[in-house]
Amino acid sequence: MTLGKRYLSKNDMKTEKPRILVIDDDLATLDCIRLSLQNERDYIVSTENDPEQALQMIYENDFAAVISDVKMGKINGLDILKAVREYDGKIPVILITGNCEEETMRRSINLGVYEFLRKPFEISELIITVRKALEANRLRIQNQDYKDKLQDLVMERTAELLKTKAMLESSYLNTIHAMVNAMEVNDIYTLGHSERVTAIAVGLGKAARLDINDLRELRIGALLHDLGKIGVTSNVLNKEQSLTDSEYDIIKRHPVAGAKIVEPIGLPKAVGMIILQHHEWYDGGGYPYGLRGSDIHPLARIVSVADSFDAMTSKRKYRSNLDFRSAVQEVYDKRSLQFDPELGRIFYENSDLVLSVLQNRIAIDDLLQEAY
């Protein structure tokens, strides 16, 4: 006897009413349950006395609850419960038991049975249990719908935020590049210096295994490291002869001046430290404060290497430049004096990576990808 989806009237199919499947190999019991539940009119009842056929119905239909007898021959109520769990882990299953063994009950509980109905049971008990099961199922579906919608909303908002963040970062970097260009326009000898220092610093930072946040701050700090030179007159910056002591003193003010310029902008603290400390030497012989060793910010120590390396390899009217390999050796030789000894070693051992970034064979953006 079957009253599954295939046997429902067109009117039943159109309704939003939940559907229940009742399984029992005893036709009299099955009929009694069907008649009792059908009086309720709040749900559609399908019945099946062949457990094998019932399994097929579970796969083909969208039941809100399943009621099954436990003892039914070769396919029993536990098999039905297992099949429902495999098909849809959450549909409430009510098992009808006679003299049910403790082991069967234990296994049913482990499989997540919703409720047991012990024979003989009152019709009112059956109806209350079914109502509770349907309500539990309704709430589960409602909760799942809510979670799905929330998840969709979170994904949608996250995508929007990422897009906005990318636009802001791009605009932020463009602004910084514009500031650097404005600063370098006064200094014909160091045109492009800040971009090259950035490439070298990020390459060295990557070789030193900095995390992504440090690399991002290093990039901005390296780009802006000489920003304070914007306040130094072009006569001093472009002077072909050696600088006088007072002119050199003016130049030496640029780290403090640069740090003051960026202070109100709200850039990461490390960026200000890079600008302020990129001329400090590891042995304390640098300026403006004569800091030494670990008192110098780690990112400033990286930019110090990059800045000096670019100066060594760049031509000046008043001196010749070193070739790449000689400059790498110079950094290595000056470790512990001018440069952090560990960074000097890393720079020496990873000079090919640094050169690749400098020659733009590896884009800085690629180095800033966490997966790189």
Ligand SMILES: [Fe+2]
């Ligand atoms: Fe500088």
